[in-house]
Amino acid sequence: KAKSEGRSAFHFFEAGMDADLQKRRVIEQGLRLAISRDELRLVFQPLVGLEENRVTCFEALLRWDHAEMGTVSPAEFIPIAEETGLIVQIGEWVLRQACRTAATWPADVRVAVNLSPIQFKNRKLGELVRAVLAETGLPATRLELEITESLLLADNEQTLQTLHSLRALGVRISMDDFGTGYSSLSYLRSFPFDKIKIDRSFMADLDSKGDSLAIIKAVIGLGHSLGMSTTAEGVETEEQLQAVRDQGCNEVQGFLFSPPIGADAVHALLHREAARANQVRKAS
Ligand code: C2E
Ligand code: MG
Ligand code: MG
Ligand code: MG
Numbered sequence: 001k002a003k004s005e006g007r008s009a010f011h012f013f014e015a016g017m018d019a020d021l022q023k024r025r026v027i028e029q030g031l032r033l034a035i036s037r038d039e040l041r042l043v044f045q046p047l048v049g050l051e052e053n054r055v056t057c058f059e060a061l062l063r064w065d066h067a068e069m070g071t072v073s074p075a076e077f078i079p080i081a082e083e084t085g086l087i088v089q090i091g092e093w094v095l096r097q098a099c100r101t102a103a104t105w106p107a108d109v110r111v112a113v114n115l116s117p118i119q120f121k122n123r124k125l126g127e128l129v130r131a132v133l134a135e136t137g138l139p140a141t142r143l144e145l146e147i148t149e150s151l152l153l154a155d156n157e158q159t160l161q162t163l164h165s166l167r168a169l170g171v172r173i174s175m176d177d178f179g180t181g182y183s184s185l186s187y188l189r190s191f192p193f194d195k196i197k198i199d200r201s202f203m204a205d206l207d208s209k210g211d212s213l214a215i216i217k218a219v220i221g222l223g224h225s226l227g228m229s230t231t232a233e234g235v236e237t238e239e240q241l242q243a244v245r246d247q248g249c250n251e252v253q254g255f256l257f258s259p260p261i262g263a264d265a266v267h268a269l270l271h272r273e274a275a276r277a278n279q280v281r282k283a284s
Contacts, residue, residue, distance in 0.1 A: 024080060026068075026069070027069075027072065027076065027077055027080050028080055028084055030066055030069070031064075031077060031080065031081055031084070031086050031090070032086065034064055034066075034090075035089065035090065035093055039064055039065050039066060039067075040062060040063070040064055040090070040093060040094075041062075041063050041065065041262075042060045042061065042062060042063070042094065042097050042098060042101065042263070043060075043061050043063055043260035043261060043262055044058035044059065044060055044061070044101075044111075044260060044261060044262075044263065044266050045058060045059045045061060045253060045258060045259065045260040045261070046058055046253070046257055046258050046269065047059060047112070047231060047251050047252070047253045048251060048252050048253070048257050049250065049251050050245055050249065050250060050251060050252065051250065054273055054277070055109060055269070055270070055273060056108070056109065056110065056251065057109065057110040057111065057112055057144060057251075058102070058105075058109070058110075058111055058112070058266060059111075059112040059113075059114075059146070059253065059260075060094060060097075060098035060101075060111055060112065060113050060114070061074065061114075061260045062074050062078075062090070062094055062114075064077055078116070081116075082116050082117075082118050085118065087116045087118050087119065088118065088119060088122060091115065091116055091118075091119045092128060092132075094113060094114075095113055095128070095129065095132050096132050096135070096136070098111050098113045099111065099113075099132050099133060099136040099138040099143065100136045100138075101263050101266075102136075102138055102142060102143075103136045103137050103138045104267075105266070105270060106270060106274075107139075107142070109142070109270065110141075110142045110143065110144055110172075111138075111142065111143060111144070112144040112145070112146050112174065113143065113144070113145055113146065114146045114148075114176065115145050115146065115147055117147070117148075117150040117159075120156075120158070120159045120162055123158065123162075125162050125166075126162050126165040126166055126169070129143075129145075129166055129169065129171065130169055133169070139170070140169045140170030140171050141170045141171075141172075143171045143172070144171070144172040144173070144174050144194070144195065145166060145171055145172070145173055145174065146174045146175075146176040146197065147163075147173065147174070147175060147176060148175075148176045148177050148181070149175070149177070149178075149180070149181030149183060149184055149187055150181070160190065160191060163191050164191075172194040172195065173191070173193050173194055173195075174193060174194060174195035174196070174197055174231075175187060175188070175193045175195070175196050175197065176197050177197065177199040177233070178196045178197055178198050178199055178219065179198060179199045179201075179202060179215065179219065180199045180201065188222070188226060188228075192226070192227070192228075193228050194228060194229060195228060195229045195230070195231060195251075196219065196222075196223045196228050196229070196230050196231070197230075197231045197232075197233050197253075198216060198219050198220075198230065198231065198232050198233060198249075199233060199234075200233040200234020200254070201234075202215055202216050202219075203216075203232060203233065203234040203235055203236070203240050203244075203254070204234060204236075206239070206240050206243055207237070207239065207240075213243060216232070216243070216244060216247060216249075217247045220244075220247045220248055220249050221247075221248075224248065229250045229251065230248075230249050230250050230251070231249070231250065231251040231252065231253060232244040232249050232251070232252045232253070232254075233253050233254065234253070234254045234255075235252045235253065235254030235255075235256050235257070236254050236255045236256050237256060238256070240254075240256070241256060
């Protein structure tokens with residue numbers, strides 16, 4: 001009796017087992033099946049170029065709709081996917097899906113895809129990116145890869161080689177969440193990133209006093225002197241927009257402009273933008 005019960009889905013909810021641990025198990029088990037069950041989807045959040053005054057890029061963000069748990073946050077399931085290695089398969093799905101979708105957008109709009117450091121352990125990452133670009137027809141120059149700081153990146157020859165080979169394809173490399181890790185600055189020295197994305201915690205602190213403005217100003221200056229473009233994440237208010245614009249920030253992303261939206265809504269947004277650009281052209 002005990003044996004057959006042990007194999008049912010309910011064996012995760014063993015009496016006395018910590019609730020967090022139980023949830024973790026359910027997530028881990030569910031993730032293994034998420035792709036085949038078609039439970040993953042991408043949403044896209046616009047990045048607005050302040051010089052161009054238009055949407056220049058969309059960041060692809062992963063969503064998981066689970067039958068019982070509802071929509072699970074990536075903050076919750078990505079770490080588990082990384083620990084179990086499932087991120088490799090999931091990351092490949094994200095990359096392919098993002099490039100396929102972006103290939104239907106206008107030629108001056110890029111897509112940004114988040115990569116986990118675990119994906120760099122796989123020597124074939126460069127080949128995978130090249131194959132997905134070929135298969136989807138998306139030009140390499142329209143793909144940005146976002147990487148967060150992590151120990152794995154530190155002075156790792158193989159990772160650096162992979163980054164250089166991706167760059168050689170024409171792909172852009174962005175440093176995500178800049179300023180949150182303890183070695184942000186040394187990463188800038190180890191690889192010539194194309195873009196620095198300033199973590200949204202600095203934006204959130206802007207309104208309260210503090211030194212966030214000084215830090216944002218310094219990071220933008222640093223980026224520019226290193227020939228890197230700068231993006232402010234988490235821009236939610238006009239005041240924050242004005243502050244980063246005044247400092248010469250190149251690009252903004254945040255709820256002020258738009259939350260992440262579905263692929264259909266992206267097409268609608270791009271149509272509205274094209275209509276607006278046309279009107280501006282006619283008027284001038
Ligand atoms: P991230 O790459 O830094 O993505 C930005 C996150 O900030 C997104 O959360 C986005 O919804 C949120 N955000 C954007 N604008 C605002 C704003 O104005 N205010 C606030 N409060 N939040 C804003 P999301 O979608 O929950 O993703 C969380 C993190 O999960 C991402 O942070 C990224 O590190 C990771 N992630 C998401 N999708 C993927 C993926 O496909 N692969 C990997 N490896 N990681 C992913
Ligand atoms: Mg990102
Ligand atoms: Mg980010
Ligand atoms: Mg973040």
